[in-house]
Amino acid sequence: MVERTFELPDLGEGIAEGELVSWLVAEGESVVEDQVIAEVETDKALVEIPSPQEGTIARLHYDEGEIVPVDAVFVTFDVAGEEGEEVTDVADGEVADESSEPTETAETADTVAAETPGVESDEAATGEDDVESAGPADDAPVPSGRVFAAPSTRSLARELGVDLAAVDGSGPGGRVTDADVRAHADGTSAEAASAAVVTGSAAATADGTESAATVAPADAGAVDIQEGGAASTSGPAAGAPASTPTADRDRTLGMPATRRLADELGVDLDAVPASEEREGEPFVTPEDVRQFAAGGSADTAAESSTAPAETTEAGASTVSVGGEDGGAGETAPEVSAGRKSSGAGTGADVEARSGERVPYRGVRRTIGEQMAQSKYTAPHVSHHDEFDATELVELRKELAAVADDEGVKLTYLPLVVKAVTAALQEYPYLNSSLDEENEEIVLHDEYNVGIAVSTDAGLMVPVIKNADEKGLKQLAEEIQDLAERARNRKIKPEEMQGGTFTITNIGVIGGEFSSPIINHPEAAIFAMGPIKERPWVVDSEVVARETMRFSMSVDHRLVDGADAARFSNRVKELLVEPSRLLLE
Amino acid sequence: MVMGDIATATDLLVIGAGPGGYVAAIRGAQKGLDTTLVEKGAFGGACLNRGCIPSKAFIHGADVAHDAANAEDIGIHADPAVDMSRMQEWKSGVVDQLTGGVEKLCKANGVSLLEGTASFEDEHTARIAHGGEGQGMETVEFEHAVVATGSRPIQIPGFDFADDPVLSSEDLLAMDSLPDRLVVVGAGYIGMELSTMLAKLGTDVTVVEMLDDVLPGYEDDVQRTIRSRAEDLGIEFNFGEGATGWEDTGDGVVVSTETEDGETAEYLGDAVLVAVGRQPVTDTLELESIGLEPNENGFLATDDRARTDVENVFAVGDVAGEPMLAHKASAEGIVAAEVAAGEPAALDQQAIPAAVFTDPEIATVGMTREEAENDGFDPVVGEMPLRASGRALSMGESEGFVRIVADEESGIVLGGQLVGPNASELVAEVALAVEMSATLEDVAGTVHTHPTLAEAVMEAAENAQGQAIHTLNR
Numbered sequence A: 001m002v003e004r005t006f007e008l009p010d011l012g013e014g015i016a017e018g019e020l021v022s023w024l025v026a027e028g029e030s031v032v033e034d035q036v037i038a039e040v041e042t043d044k045a046l047v048e049i050p051s052p053q054e055g056t057i058a059r060l061h062y063d064e065g066e067i068v069p070v071d072a073v074f075v076t077f078d079v080a081g082e083e084g085e086e087v088t089d090v091a092d093g094e095v096a097d098e099s100s101e102p103t104e105t106a107e108t109a110d111t112v113a114a115e116t117p118g119v120e121s122d123e124a125a126t127g128e129d130d131v132e133s134a135g136p137a138d139d140a141p142v143p144s145g146r147v148f149a150a151p152s153t154r155s156l157a158r159e160l161g162v163d164l165a166a167v168d169g170s171g172p173g174g175r176v177t178d179a180d181v182r183a184h185a186d187g188t189s190a191e192a193a194s195a196a197v198v199t200g201s202a203a204a205t206a207d208g209t210e211s212a213a214t215v216a217p218a219d220a221g222a223v224d225i226q227e228g229g230a231a232s233t234s235g236p237a238a239g240a241p242a243s244t245p246t247a248d249r250d251r252t253l254g255m256p257a258t259r260r261l262a263d264e265l266g267v268d269l270d271a272v273p274a275s276e277e278r279e280g281e282p283f284v285t286p287e288d289v290r291q292f293a294a295g296g297s298a299d300t301a302a303e304s305s306t307a308p309a310e311t312t313e314a315g316a317s318t319v320s321v322g323g324e325d326g327g328a329g330e331t332a333p334e335v336s337a338g339r340k341s342s343g344a345g346t347g348a349d350v351e352a353r354s355g356e357r358v359p360y361r362g363v364r365r366t367i368g369e370q371m372a373q374s375k376y377t378a379p380h381v382s383h384h385d386e387f388d389a390t391e392l393v394e395l396r397k398e399l400a401a402v403a404d405d406e407g408v409k410l411t412y413l414p415l416v417v418k419a420v421t422a423a424l425q426e427y428p429y430l431n432s433s434l435d436e437e438n439e440e441i442v443l444h445d446e447y448n449v450g451i452a453v454s455t456d457a458g459l460m461v462p463v464i465k466n467a468d469e470k471g472l473k474q475l476a477e478e479i480q481d482l483a484e485r486a487r488n489r490k491i492k493p494e495e496m497q498g499g500t501f502t503i504t505n506i507g508v509i510g511g512e513f514s515s516p517i518i519n520h521p522e523a524a525i526f527a528m529g530p531i532k533e534r535p536w537v538v539d540s541e542v543v544a545r546e547t548m549r550f551s552m553s554v555d556h557r558l559v560d561g562a563d564a565a566r567f568s569n570r571v572k573e574l575l576v577e578p579s580r581l582l583l584e
Numbered sequence B: 001m002v003m004g005d006i007a008t009a010t011d012l013l014v015i016g017a018g019p020g021g022y023v024a025a026i027r028g029a030q031k032g033l034d035t036t037l038v039e040k041g042a043f044g045g046a047c048l049n050r051g052c053i054p055s056k057a058f059i060h061g062a063d064v065a066h067d068a069a070n071a072e073d074i075g076i077h078a079d080p081a082v083d084m085s086r087m088q089e090w091k092s093g094v095v096d097q098l099t100g101g102v103e104k105l106c107k108a109n110g111v112s113l114l115e116g117t118a119s120f121e122d123e124h125t126a127r128i129a130h131g132g133e134g135q136g137m138e139t140v141e142f143e144h145a146v147v148a149t150g151s152r153p154i155q156i157p158g159f160d161f162a163d164d165p166v167l168s169s170e171d172l173l174a175m176d177s178l179p180d181r182l183v184v185v186g187a188g189y190i191g192m193e194l195s196t197m198l199a200k201l202g203t204d205v206t207v208v209e210m211l212d213d214v215l216p217g218y219e220d221d222v223q224r225t226i227r228s229r230a231e232d233l234g235i236e237f238n239f240g241e242g243a244t245g246w247e248d249t250g251d252g253v254v255v256s257t258e259t260e261d262g263e264t265a266e267y268l269g270d271a272v273l274v275a276v277g278r279q280p281v282t283d284t285l286e287l288e289s290i291g292l293e294p295n296e297n298g299f300l301a302t303d304d305r306a307r308t309d310v311e312n313v314f315a316v317g318d319v320a321g322e323p324m325l326a327h328k329a330s331a332e333g334i335v336a337a338e339v340a341a342g343e344p345a346a347l348d349q350q351a352i353p354a355a356v357f358t359d360p361e362i363a364t365v366g367m368t369r370e371e372a373e374n375d376g377f378d379p380v381v382g383e384m385p386l387r388a389s390g391r392a393l394s395m396g397e398s399e400g401f402v403r404i405v406a407d408e409e410s411g412i413v414l415g416g417q418l419v420g421p422n423a424s425e426l427v428a429e430v431a432l433a434v435e436m437s438a439t440l441e442d443v444a445g446t447v448h449t450h451p452t453l454a455e456a457v458m459e460a461a462e463n464a465q466g467q468a469i470h471t472l473n474r
């Protein structure tokens, strides 16, 4: 038997780490190739990790709930019949043996002299450790390759159980700094942070109540998208008003903390005018970032320069539930903390606050980052309206009965999707994104509609591709399937990418109107409110009618208020007389 | 347990009080461990008593005499008389001061000192045999043990240190009078340091070396500088010859040698110094009782925490492997003590510097250009010859250089090779740079005092970036 280590594989572009959600195997268990051994949550999705080979699990290097960097040794297998193969993680005390042989040199030179020049002690530094440390510290601390870091930083890494080799250095020449090590230990690598900005990876938004967003109790909010109810929103926004000057560099130096701040504020570091220089390169301070974020959304300029193209296909959107009740309490403080520091403050006051501390990571952090990015990038204009849904209610009832026979549960959502895609074809700017780098507006030739789904982990936005080409029944089936898999965390990242417009249903939980945040870099988002009996004027008389209220936000860079109103009118028309939809 | 034994318990038992052991003991005590240090000979080990310190003391004495006698160029005419027994006394004073200091430091830090020879009984028990008659034995029970038993000079067939004319480095450093003629076997660093020192004090030195140059393992230009200076001092080199035996002819000692091809030669001296290397000391310990065995080179293998295969037993210093240097021993001692105290220490140094106190001195740290290439780097090298250094010239020196090796892409300093006066001091800056992963720009951007030799380090870093002021850039 021979030991082989297995590192956490690449989880997708720009993803540096994942949270180990669960082990599906135990130490000592034998596995076959491709058997799923663990579930790891990234910023974007839950990923199943298959075993690379057949063998017995010798060691699981992380505990559930821990953050595992990509490429970190994750599992050690005992593999049969590979005698003599190299074992990657075993210490061999090389240095000790490395001396010249006294007997050989005996009659000649002095052994010491022969060996001293340039003896690299780090060659010794392989190895396992044991005893007192447990967990990842066991395997991490001493890198086997050459890692550039000062002694104090190496010592810190050992203390925090960080494998230096897995840390990307942000110092001069790629040297690993204390801050890099700390960030790594916190599960936020500076690199990952900046990577997120660059890819503009998707995600969520929420409506005005985004603080509530969070982990909305799945059942409450969990939204029955099916039920015509309601919930959240999301939506990207693209580019930035070019009002503030942006720097638009390829490379920017900044401390990891600054990168994180930039990321939090949805600011691309390369766009921030630098107040200092290091190593001949522009060096951005936290102050620069805050000023930039506050002084105008210009920040995002640079961001969108890379974003739009990529984002449109990358965007795994997440969305938050609008419900006031949801898990608001918990995360709200964090969100506001971020906000505060974006303005003027330092956020230090939050640091000092007592109360339960919930790690800000995974889907939650992605939602937050995306909301901030969208909000700081796209000037949002909101539009609210209401229509008589009597016919819609009747039509759905009729169709639902038929669909039911075929085992399909038809909600209002497919009907709204139909109406929206029809209207989008007439108003292409609502189905567009801003490609800021090329100063072009991309009028998408696909109608990929994102549907906000509340899950235990926060909101996700699976995308119905080519929704315009699909019939009501197919839409109903797809929505149901996607929503279910989003909640079970079985959805694949690519199923949450490529959206061109998002619909959220706030009606399920309650409320009438919202100000949804656009799912960046889309141009608009549509939030359905609940359908219920309300006073309605018909022929100069107030009567009770089933009506639906809805809200929209559009990116004012792409769409003016008048167009938003015209689009909204068209959607209304189609839903007031839904039989028209049959013609679509 | 033998009747009459005294048994004591300790957290950390350190065996051997050289630079590996005494440092481990002090650090262990600082970390709150109840620490016991056992030494069978003299506190301070080989380094303080018969190695680094005495040799450097004599080298200094020889330099003073030699410099004074060779200063006509600058208008000084002198013919110093060297009183070897006085120099011996002075050296002993230095050694006593230092070894006394080690004892005091140990006590002040709360380390219990024991005199005697320690051997293992089992993984948690050691027996200490006290020297002298009727001194008896004692038992120490320990949680962790650090083996720091050091090394001793290697003896080669035909040359027994018990015979009067056959000297080890230790014997030589204890002599009250110098031989007129000395044959030195081995041109490694100890052989070269002592040969140079003796030549300066007036001894006729003949060096026999099996390999084809001095200081095997060093780069060509380093070897060349040292060899030619040694030749200027009158040292005669015979490379490619191995010493096979000696004979007392009445007129002196005749040392016979043989080449690989079987050609023989004979060299005459009043004594023969055998300096062919040192071997780890593991035979005083009864390692079998804890199931530990030296590896094929005689060392105790350790991991990156200085632990041997027996989990609670550490090994540091010369007994734990190359490089056999005092500062490496101390660095390992610190790690062993900290690990024993439950701290996450590790032997993760980027490089261990090394100095040779020849004339001029040599010091190296980290990688040479070739080593960097072999390691997969794309190295860039900068150099400053000392003939361009105002300070070197004003000290009457023009030979030597400072060379700095860096990774071209990142500019991070990977190593340095220095030849020149005080190279052993200058290397500290390069060592810091390597350890900190400093860049060439960091070194060059640090303002250096003028006029100093240290400026050459800055200049070499500039040269590596193609912008040295005082030398032509490559």
Ligand SMILES: Cc1cc2nc3c(=O)[nH]c(=O)nc-3n(C[C@H](O)[C@H](O)[C@H](O)COP(=O)(O)OP(=O)(O)OC[C@H]3O[C@@H](n4cnc5c(N)ncnc54)[C@H](O)[C@@H]3O)c2cc1C
Residues within 6 Å of the ligand: B015, B016, B017, B018, B019, B020, B021, B038, B039, B040, B041, B042, B043, B044, B045, B046, B047, B048, B050, B051, B052, B053, B055, B116, B117, B118, B119, B148, B149, B150, B151, B169, B170, B190, B281, B284, B285, B316, B317, B318, B319, B324, B325, B326, B327, B328, B329, B355
């Ligand atoms: C001539 C010469 C010059 C040198 N110059 C330099 C130099 O310039 N720079 C440099 O870095 N290094 C130099 N060295 C090497 C340096 O001396 C050693 O590397 C260093 O002493 C190693 O330290 P240590 O603690 O491992 O062992 P040592 O210093 O050898 O100490 C080991 C101690 O353990 C004791 N001991 C052994 N067995 C037992 C036992 N069973 N019980 C109790 N005690 C025991 C011994 O008596 C000894 O005191 C020189 C060596 C020589 C010989």
